[in-house]
Amino acid sequence: MRKNLRKENSDNKRLINDVHITSYPLSIIHYPLLLLVIFFASTTTFAQNQCLSEAEANKVIQTIKNPPKLKKNKSLRRELVKMREAQTELNDKILAQTENNKPLVERLNALSREHLVRLCGIYKEYGWLTKNIVETEGLEAALFIIRNSNNAGLQREIFPVVVEASQAGLIPKANLASLIDRIRLKSGGRQIFGTQLKVEDEIGYLYPLENEAKVDDWRKTYQLPPLADFIKQIETEYRTLVVKMPSSPILKNNKTLNVSKGDDDLGLGLSDDEDEVLSIESRLVNLNVRVLDENLNGTRGLNLKREDFQVFENGIKQEISFFSTADTPFDLVLLLDLSGSTLEKQGLIADSAKRFIELARPKDRIAIISFTDRAKIISEFSSDKQELFAKLEAIDDYGSSKVWDALDFTYKKILAKSEKGRRSAVVFMTDGVDNTLMQDIGRSGSGGSFYNSLQPSKITFTELLETVRKNDANVFSIYLDTELLYTSRLINDKSYRQARRSLQMIAEESGGQFYRAGQIEALNGIYKNIINDLSEVYSLGYEPSDAKNDGTWRELKIKIKEKPGLTVKSKKGYYAN
DSSP states (O other): OOOOHHHHHHHHHHHHOOOOOOSOOEEEEEETTTTEEEEEEOOOOOOOOOOOOHHHHHHHHHHHHSOOOOOOOHHHHHHHHHHHHHHHHHHHHHHHOOSSOHHHHHHHHHHHHHHHHHHHHHHHHHOSOOHHHHHHHHHHHHHHHHHTOSOHHHHHHHHHHHHHHHHTTSSOHHHHHHHHHHHHHHTTOOBSSOOEEEEETTEEEEOOBSOTTTHHHHHHHTTOOOHHHHHHHHHHHHTOOEEEOOOOOOOGGGOSOOOBTTTOOSSOOOOBOTTOOOOBOOOOEEEEEEEEOTTSOBOOSOOOOGGGEEEEETTEEEOEEEEEOTTSOEEEEEEEEOSGGGGGGHHHHHHHHHHHHHHSOTTOEEEEEEESSSEEEEEEEEOOHHHHHHHHHTOOOOOOOOHHHHHHHIIIIIGGGOOTTOEEEEEEEEOOOOGGGSTTTTOTTSSHHHHHTOOOOSSOHHHHHHHHHTSOOEEEEEEEOOHHHHOSSSSOHHHHHHHHHHHHHHHHHHTOEEEEESSGGGHHHHHHHHHHHHTTEEEEEEOOSSOBOOOOEEEEEEEETTOTTOEEEOOOEEEOO
């Protein structure tokens, strides 16, 4: 049911809410096909010119409801297009020059603010711009300027106008979703629809979500694809990793969008039951803890005890209620990449895997998985070394690399079978280049029929990293360096950089270790280091002092008292579910 104008404006204000705007201005780049917004940080602030007063906004809204008869304005269309082109050109320079680009970022921030102020002046003069006045190109340029402004204050002032235009069917609802997320983030809140990312060192970081369980429902209402499809499109289009930023609690009085049940009657289509009861129950957080020396090598003979450790959750010290020494057995998964880049060395890979099995402790169990474009279980968990040797001899496979799907398969099909009371770890040997990161996947005329048939992993890297975060297994990633042999137009320097970063992040999040093998012959020494590390892993457990199962990310820090020079490795945190 439609509300009167006064009530609509009131609800629009509640939608955005008058909260403190963070003082860091950001410039952004917008890819229209993806509705992707990428942030570049800056440290300079700008004076805020007024965009539209409430009375001026209402006048523009009236032109949406009762459009004036205006002729096509070619000069105005050209002006809007030139403004968009100027911002896009600066965006491209910033992306090409990722280091020492602060002056470019500051220029773009100033330019985007100047353009939105100018656009507001145009709206005051002409009213809402339609295709009949500035054609499709001009209208798209105007929406670009609104979305890509650096100034959330100016965006708030024009927001009621954009809402009305969306409700009238003059602009896609997806554009409104992007603007809502943008303003919320600039106001210190979380995004609703997952349209906003920032880029650092070629990695896309998805800003925290207000409600991950409902995000796809909200996206559907706003004519957006499921979040996983959106992320996969980014990964394959730009051959880059996307990572979710974990969510921390936000105080009630700092919320920037009220989507309580019954409050939304503007056609925004959002509902969230704020009266939902959070469960509070006792649970044990389990941690596998590796203790390293100052050179990040494994330690032996320390004989640490429970009282030597301190665990902090979100900075609050926890009481350790469970402790076990390094004697607890492990379930180990040996995950081997047999894609085309390793074809000529598969005999050496099998020999190195045998060496790993020989070094393993008798009480540890080992499972073996090989993968190309599909994962295959070579052996379920077994402590029979002769049986494992025989199964390694039978390995014969070749194909492309669905690296992410292979690790996801390991979690779901193998680690799920790990026995209670046993710790688990994955030893992951690969060149790391998932098909997703390959150039020109599935496009005709490049790379030949084999490469044109390549398909990316079904799972996104975002989803895979979330799986790693939610499980207790340590992952030891071994990056097999094939760059000199296989660098080409299909697997270029960026592909390898992304591959290394993906393996590093997986290892860090799980509390494992990242290794780089310059050649396959180096695997023997790396496997020995891993076995030595696993022989000195302690297990800790505690019941969180904050027992609420609110789904938020809890950051973990583990320290060792009165023993300088030691480094502790464990998972970085967990979700309180």
